[in-house]
Amino acid sequence: MTSKPTICSTLPLAQEDLFLGIDVGGTNVKLGLIDASGAVRAKDALATPDFITPERVFDAAVAFADRELSSLEGCNFKLAGIGLAVPGVLDSREAVLREVVNLPEWQGKRLREILRQSKDLPNVVVNDANSAAYAEHALRSLGHKSLALVTLGTGIGCGLVMNGSPYGGDHGCAGELGHIAIRFGNEALPCTCGKMGHLEAYAGSKGVVTQLHSLARTTNNSKIASLLKTDNVTPRDIATLAQDGCELCNTVIDQTAKYLGQAIGQMAQVIDPAVVLLGGAMTFGGSQSNVGQNFLTTVRNTIIATTLEEVGSHLQVEFASLGNDAGVIGAAKVAQQVIAS
Ligand SMILES: [Zn+2]
Incomplete structure (x- = not known):
């Protein structure tokens, strides 16, 4: 599902449907024209602060689609539908964002109706984590199987595709993996949600950085001690040091993988998915590094160790593949699925 050059014939062609994907984030809005196979035919991005209301974003997105369609000269493309991916708590029945950080102009508005005023085409609104999960699901041709895409970063989110369809839950909060309790009692750390x-x-x-602080206090590692004094340490720094052989950093990553494996195991035990993917900004080098591979192996082994044999041993646990394009591809693919059904 990577971007591919558009080669148009001079001969008459059967009309081909394209779908507009719009992926709204706090920093930028990603746009993509996606074909039925999931390939990105054109893409662009808008700076969110310049297009702060949904009306302005949708008008700009439609202008992008019209411009790109007219440039595909000699092709017989038609815009067939629009998929919108949004962050926050989405009431998917009403297509209304009930709760969203950084996008106050979007909260409480009927997004499908506003989108239809910009372009009178079938449209769908989906949570951004579920949209990305749906793109990964489509890439793997999983049909009616279930998949969870765990996104690792400042927060820990999880997009769900259940029985082949995105699943948001009755309150728009399905997949809030970061808020699964893994420690209890007086020593449990406080979460940003207040629990x-x-x-x-x-x-x-x-x-993860807090873990490094705690471990550093129990050892005498001057390099780590001076690094932590800068107060600007990130998981990326920890991955780099781990790759260079720092035992303390490898321990932190190993412990992080065990925490994640424990929580993912609880989720897998309940929903029994076929595939769990790890994505986002914090994969410790991902498939490109030994540290990333070890991290993935420990997550997988912890899931196997903490779930029933039939759940853990059959579960595919891998890194996600699509990166930044997953949101727009998934939104467009959901639109395609809804129109086809
Ligand atoms: Zn929490």
């Missing part, structure tokens, strides 16, 4: 012992407090990016 105690949640996964995010241990394995979100701040939690």
Whole structure:
């Protein structure tokens, strides 16, 4: 599903449907024209602060689609539908964002109706984590199987595709993996949500750095001590040091993988998916490094160790593949699925 050059014939062609994907984030809005195979035919991005209201974003997105379609000269493309991916708590029945950080102009508005005023075409609105999960699901041709895409970063989110369709839950909060409790009692760490012992407090990016602080206090590692004094340490720094052989950093990554494996195992035990993917900004080098591979292996082994044999041993646990394009591809693919059904 990577971008591919558009080669148009001079001969008459059957009309081909394209779908507009719009992926709204706090920093930018990604746009993509996606074909039925999931390939990105054109893409662009808008700076969110310049297009702060949904009306302005949708008008700009439609202008992008019209411009790109007219440039595909000799092709017989038609815009068939629009998929919109949004962050926050989405009431998917009403297509209304009930709760969203950094996008106050979007909260409470009927997004499908506004989108239809910009372009009178079938449209769908989906949570951005579920949209990305749906793109990964389509890439793997998983049909009616279920997939969870765990995104690792400041927070820990999870997009769900259940029985082949995105699943948001009755309150728009399905897949809030970061708020699964993994520790209890007086020593449980506080989470950003105000509750105690949640996964995010241990394995979100701040939690990972906190782990390093705790371990450094019990050892005499001058390099790590001076690094921590800068107060600007990130999981990426920890991955780099781990790759260079730092035992302390490898321990932190190993412990993070165990926390994650424990929480993912609890989720897998309940929903029994076929595939779990790890994505986002904090994969410790991902498939490109030994540290990333070891991290993935420990997550997988912890899931196997903490779930029933039939759940853990059959579960595929891998890194995600699509990166930044997943949101627009998934939104467009959901639109395609809804129109076809
Ligand atoms: Zn929490």
